[in-house]
Every structure is written in structure tokens, then in C-alpha cells.
Amino acid sequence: MLVQVIRESTGRFATIAFAHLFGTSIEAECKAWRLAADVLCDVAMVLDCLSPFFPHGVRFLVLCFSSLLYSASGVAGNASKSSLSGHFAKWNNLGELNAVSDGDVALKRSLSSCFESIQQKDASQETAISLIGMISGTFVVSLLTDQRATWATLIFLLALHLFLNWKGVRAVKSRSLNRQRANIAFSALFSKGQVLTPHHVAERERIFERRGGEVFRWNSGAVLGHCKYGVSLQSLLEALASGGGGGRERCFRLATVDLSTLLRRFEKEEYVLWCVVSERTSYDAASRVRVMVVLKDGVSPKSQLKAWFHGLLLARRLSGQREDDLAQAGLDQLVMLHHIEASLEIASEKYEEYARRLCFAGWNLDVSVLETRSGSRIVREPDATEALRVHAEERTI
Incomplete structure (x- = not known):
């Protein structure tokens, strides 16, 4: 219980520190941070899987470090995702609603409806992908019989995950000049x-x-x-x-x-x-x-x-x-x-x-x-x- 509390506390402090240190740069370099978030998440996952092989004292530090990486990944991933969502809206960026004057009610409603539609579609896609991943994962796990096959499958899936995210980030054509x-x-x-x-x-x-x-x-x-x-x-x-x-x-x-x-x-x-x-x-x-x-x-x-x-x-x-x-x-x-x-x-x-x-x-x-x-x-x-x-x-x- 104490280990879990310390690990969660480390993650919360890391979230605050990471947002303070790097939050401003995420919109300017949203592509880099989007891919970096995936790398951090995958490294944290590997550390969690390796933690049973470490001695008890070292295992505690490894788990705290993985929690730190998960927190940094969450901040970078969510913030860069918001910036990329603004790109797909084809309307400046997510701060545009604040830039529109109060008199332009119709334009504000149009922009708000546009962003809400994007968010709803994105949430629906995430739900569908999570469901497909859960079903596929259950099937794959049933086929893994030894440790070597498990690690080989994990490394392959992580490499595939990073490759697909790299291709996705490369496909984004931002209209703003960083x-x-x-x-x-x-x-x-x-x-x-x-x-x-x-x-x-x-x-x-x-x-x-x-x-x-x-x-x-x-x-x-x-x-x-x-x-x-x-x-x-x-x-x-x-x-x-x-x-x-x-x-x-x-x-x-x-x-x-x-x-x-x-x-x-x-x-x-x-x-x-x-x-x-x-x-x-x-x-x-x-x-x-x-x-x-x-x-x-x-x-x-x-x-x-x-x-x-x-x-x-x-x-x-x-x-x-x-x-x-x-x-x-x-x-x-x-x-x-x-x-x-x-x-x-x-x-x-x-x-x-x-x-x-x-x-x-x-x-x-x-x-x-x-x-x-x-x-x-x-x-x-x-x-x-x-x-x-x-x-x-x-x-x-």
C-alpha cells in the first residue's frame, strides 16, 4: 500500500513539474511531443514488465520512475492531441474561440460546434479502437505459452505502435509556422x-x-x-x-x-x-x-x-x-x-x-x-x- 501511495504521489508531482517546465512548448512542437509521449509510455510499460526481475529496493525505484514517465506521457499526449485537433478543424487553433468577439455569436457557435464534433468523433474512435484492442489482446494472450514468446510479442507490438504513430505524425500537415x-x-x-x-x-x-x-x-x-x-x-x-x-x-x-x-x-x-x-x-x-x-x-x-x-x-x-x-x-x-x-x-x-x-x-x-x-x-x-x-x-x- 505504501509503495502504491508513493508511486501515485511521484506521478502527480511529475505531472505538475512537467506541465510547468514544458507545457508552453507543446503547441509549437506538437508533432515531436505527440511521438515523444508514445515513446515515454512504451518505456514505462517495459519498465513495469521488467520490475519483477529487480531486487526489492531497486524495484521500488523502477516503479516510481515508470510512474513518472506515465505522467509525463499523459501531459504531453493530451496537450499535443488538443493542438492536433485544432489542426483538423481547419480553423486557426483551439484558442480561436477566445479571439472571436462577443458580437460574432453565430461564428462562435459554428466554431464551437466544429470542435465539439471533432471531439465526439475522436472519442468514438478511441472507444472503438480500445474495444478492438481488448478483444485482440485476449486472443493473443491465449496463444502465448512461454516467456520468450511473450517478450517477442511485446517488443514487436511496441515497435509497431511507434512506427504507426510516427507515420501518423508525419502525415500531419500543419498550417501554422513554428x-x-x-x-x-x-x-x-x-x-x-x-x-x-x-x-x-x-x-x-x-x-x-x-x-x-x-x-x-x-x-x-x-x-x-x-x-x-x-x-x-x-x-x-x-x-x-x-x-x-x-x-x-x-x-x-x-x-x-x-x-x-x-x-x-x-x-x-x-x-x-x-x-x-x-x-x-x-x-x-x-x-x-x-x-x-x-x-x-x-x-x-x-x-x-x-x-x-x-x-x-x-x-x-x-x-x-x-x-x-x-x-x-x-x-x-x-x-x-x-x-x-x-x-x-x-x-x-x-x-x-x-x-x-x-x-x-x-x-x-x-x-x-x-x-x-x-x-x-x-x-x-x-x-x-x-x-x-x-x-x-x-x-x-
Whole structure:
């Protein structure tokens, strides 16, 4: 009894912790989390089956760990399922009902009826599948006579389960642009003038992207850098204060850019962007080039997408620099500011046309799924000191 109570308590605490740490990222990376939920569930099931082979003390820890995995699987599975249900509704996402004004009663009723119909169909399918699985499982169990056959059947069914879920996730063609899909769509537009539809992007999209999807790629190729999106003003100030170099190189940093200068450059934008280039300690471009995006209060979904497009252009521009020039950009913040301004000019020139063409191709740019953690917003006070007030804005799935 005590073991069961501790195991259940571990699962409840894991549910709360997992939802707090990863809840915001599930909508943006719903495909990855949907498949990850199945993997976690299958691993937990295998641990439960293996628990009798462990000593009593170790068995208790194994059972608690499997309960933790079951809880994480439940949070990830249910949340990603809700996001995917919104995709099948063909109406933005599940938050659309809240975005419709109170006066549009007929539209609200139509949307509500659409989602209710999807949920009812989904529940009916789950009931039918569970019934078929129960009947089939009863028949299969009656045929298993030894332990080896039981384990072979279990491994085969788990592998089949993951394969079918992988195929199902790959078949989803989301109409919203998360970070990875934005990389694919914008790089194809900029380099080839090719407008990719959700179907074409889904064929190139990875289920599990590096760094949880925060990397920049050009035409699905090598990684150019990574982006910390929606960071706080404090993180930006620390980056400006420390410069790009680390260790010995800080002593030779040539020039600095203060916050007021950066804010003036982005006065007409709904975001502020900066980039830090680290020392060449490895050949990992994802770790070396770090773009930081701070969002202003009231930023629109299209401006959020423009900020990512700007960061992608900047990462590509820096990747084309010689090693000496890239190191110089990391040490001299005025040089980095020049690269940021040049890429901003290109982004401002191209973005509106690209956004129009993407909308025509079937993409929904009115929904932002770029943030994967509870972010911050900056507000510029209209007083003489031009003070900045920062407040945290919690994201809900």
C-alpha cells in the first residue's frame, strides 16, 4: 500500500513539474511531443514488465520512475492531441474561440460546434479502437505459452505502435509556422523564390529537431546558429555588457553598443534583436552563433514571425563570413550592429511580400507558435528618462 501511495504521489508531482517546465512548448512542437509521449509510455510499460526481475529496493525505484514517465506521457499526449485537433478543424487553433468577439455569436457557435464534433468523433474512435484492442489482446494472450514468446510479442507490438504513430505524425500537415517550418519556408522563398505549401514543408520537416527546434537552418541544410526567442530584457543587457568574446578575448573588445542605441534601431519594429558570437571552441555552429529576440508589449503574430525571419537572415549572413571577420563581429559590437542593420533592411524589404505569398499558399500567419517558454515583454515608458518596464507574461496552452 505504501509503495502504491508513493508511486501515485511521484506521478502527480511529475505531472505538475512537467506541465510547468514544458507545457508552453507543446503547441509549437506538437508533432515531436505527440511521438515523444508514445515513446515515454512504451518505456514505462517495459519498465513495469521488467520490475519483477529487480531486487526489492531497486524495484521500488523502477516503479516510481515508470510512474513518472506515465505522467509525463499523459501531459504531453493530451496537450499535443488538443493542438492536433485544432489542426483538423481547419480553423486557426483551439484558442480561436477566445479571439472571436462577443458580437460574432453565430461564428462562435459554428466554431464551437466544429470542435465539439471533432471531439465526439475522436472519442468514438478511441472507444472503438480500445474495444478492438481488448478483444485482440485476449486472443493473443491465449496463444502465448512461454516467456520468450511473450517478450517477442511485446517488443514487436511496441515497435509497431511507434512506427504507426510516427507515420501518423508525419502525415500531419500543419498550417501554422513554428520555428522549423519557418526556416524551411523562408529559406526556400529567399533563395529560390519558391513558395512551399504546408504539404511540401511537412515532407521536409524533422519530427525531432536539435535544441528543441530553436536552431536556424537554411534549406534544411547545416545548422547556422540558434535563437533564444522571447528572452527577458535582463538577458539582453547581460549580452550587451559581456560582448561576444569570452575569456581572454574580452580584454580586446573594441566597441560596445548600449541599449538606447539598439532601441533606436528597432524603434519601428515590435521586437529587439541582438546576436552573440562565442569563441571557436568547437565546430558546432548551433552553439557558436546565438541570436536573442526580445519582444515588445502588444507584438502581433506577424511581427513575431518577422523577428524569426530577421534572425534567420542574420545567421545566414554570419555563416558566410570568413573566420577572421566572424571573430571581429564577435568582439566589435559596432560590426555586429552593422550586420543586424543590414539583415533588418532586407527583412523589412522582403517580409510583407513573403507573408502575402505564404498566406496565399495556405499558411496561417495569424497564429504564433514560435515561443516555447513563458516569455517577457518590454514596455517603453513615455517619460523623459525613457525608462523600460519589463513584465512577465505567462503563456497557456
